[in-house]
């Protein structure tokens with residue numbers, strides 16, 4: 024018995040040891056093995072593949088999932104008008120356009136002591152796809168009734184709002200080409216673009232009327248104005264003053280005119296020009312790009328493949344300028360998939376936005392979007408806002424944030440022992456939930472584009488928002504999209520493989536020394552070919568022929584002037600624009616935009632422009648400091664100063680910001696010659712109104728260099 028007992032106990036011990044081993048194997052090794060397998064598979068996936076194409080010799084890639092180029096999102100949707108009509112029928116009862124109710128406007132005094140307007144906004148009020156289709160049809164009929172003829176052009180001169188999209192779609196139903204104009208455009212540029220494109224009807228916001236009145240003597244072709252009504256803004260006097268020149272009608276008058284006089288649509292074909300869109304103007308005078316319906320639907324088709332399971336369950340927050348192709352393409356994509364679009368603005372986006380009345384809610388927390396777009400400057404601000412908020416917290420909360428951030432970062436970067444589901448849930452619940460609430464708490468994807476995004480910002484926002492930050496690369500000339508990083512690609516600093524609607528080719532830039540046989544990665548000028556490449560610049564044949572080329576196989580190529588490199592998995596990294604890669608006195612090359620994107624990570628920096636040239640051996644920088652960050656530091660240091668302007672002159676402030684720039688430069692592995700040796704602090708913000716940045720918040724280098732010529736000279740003394 025005893026031996027049996029002993030044997031039993033031994034075999035029991037054996038069994039329990041075996042069970043233990045199995046448990047360890049199943050509980051630890053299997054997940055670890057799976058983790059490595061999965062991570063490897065994800066990281067090794069070939070996202071872009073080589074392709075043989077026509078035209079200039081180079082190295083071309085296409086999207087690995089699409090052997091042939093995608094041109095339309097659905098059967099029959101070959102124009103934006105047809106796509107809109109199909110979607111409205113298919114999603115008739117789903118919500119399409121949401122606008123916040125304006126409760127009142129109030130004049131207050133801002134933090135800087137200047138008067139400012141604050142808005143008390145209520146909930147979103149919605150129009151369904153069916154309702155929007157009726158309004159579009161009515162507005163289209165109304166325009167015809169007013170006397171606007173097919174073949175004449177309209178201009179939309181307004182901030183992003185539901186009526187923008189209604190007017191745009193209405194024009195397309197009558198095959199009218201729309202000229203899109205940024206509301207921040209100054210009088211002279213406004214007159215120039217309206218005259219150049221021979222616009223007959225301007226559709227604007229009530230608040231933009233005065234700008235038109237001021238230049239009315241210089242407008243050669245405008246015959247009528249349709250203004251979008253704004254609650255609480257009166258234009259009676261302006262309307263009567265202009266009536267001698269133009270026919271002036273309100274948006275709702277045109278709709279009701281159309282309702283009473285329905286007209287047959289005159290639908291476009293894919294080759295018709297849908298939009299003449301002006302480029303941002305970051306490198307000079309904006310050029311009008313002619314985009315066909317075919318171009319826009321090709322972009323729409325491609326972008327629908329980027330966001331998984333895009334559907335009428337999705338809510339998109341629209342607030343970037345619709346006059347920029349990035350926003351227009353995003354909204355067309357949302358419409359194609361039946362999503363709801365809630366309108367907001369950069370100055371009312373979150374609770375702390377400068378036009379939101381204290382104690383009331385920003386657009387995002389009310390709308391609770393699932394998808395958003397952003398330009399890098401906005402993501403940088405979001406990151407700074409979160410960092411500032413964390414800094415004001417008690418020591419323990421700060422520590423908790425740091426730990427959770429570090430652990431989440433390690434998980435994303437592939438550490439096997441962090442970021443497991445339970446741990447992730449814990450950090451989400453106790454740390455990140457509050458940050459996510461800033462944008463409503465439901466964002467599942469954020470699309471960034473239009474300019475270089477710093478790796479630090481991309482990662483920071485990705486972790487804090489808990490959603491992928493997809494980076495896209497494209498130009499107005501390529502109808503936004505050329506490449507987009509993919510949903511499951513957790514790397515930063517790259518812009519993904521080619522979109523399924525185009526090829527992306529690198530060609531040698533010998534003068535700059537970027538060659539397709541460079542090692543370890545091929546480099547060169549980025550050339551884009553496919554259905555999204557637009558017709559060219561309006562009335563600028565010479566410039567068009569310089570950068571647009573048709574190859575022997577019928578593919579249209581656009582030479583972007585940007586320099587990039589392809590990673591082994593077929594993803595593109597944009598190095599910078601040719602124009603922005605400058606050579607210093609001793610021949611070192613500095614990609615200004617890329618370096619600025621790394622330096623803007625300093626929490627002291629609101630805006631920065633790096634400057635360098637072949638006459639000097641070092642770079643310098645003009646910096647607009649963040650008022651909040653610099654003043655908080657100055658108070659902590661008990662520095663005495665009169666006002667912000669005075670603070671920006673203080674040696675201590677300059678040194679503090681310079682040190683911070685050097686720190687972030689080191690973290691981003693910048694080379695010594697890329698780091699500015701001297702800096703100048705400028706107290707006034709660079710906004711589109713100052714003409715120092717574009718409507719999409721990109722630097723206008725030429726204008727900045729001219730405006731601060733003296734300051735730059737001083738920095739080189």
Ligand SMILES: Nc1ncnc2c1ncn2[C@@H]1O[C@H](COP(=O)(O)OP(=O)(O)OP(=O)(O)O)[C@@H](O)[C@H]1O
Pocket residue numbers: 302303304305306307308309310471472473474475476494495496497498499500518583585597599600719721
């Ligand atoms: N993800 C990105 N990373 C880096 N640069 C980008 C990215 N997306 C866009 N860009 C830059 O933006 C440029 C396209 O910008 P856009 O079409 O808005 O007008 P613009 O080129 O700034 O204006 P203009 O042609 O009048 O100077 C590209 O050529 C590229 O330099």
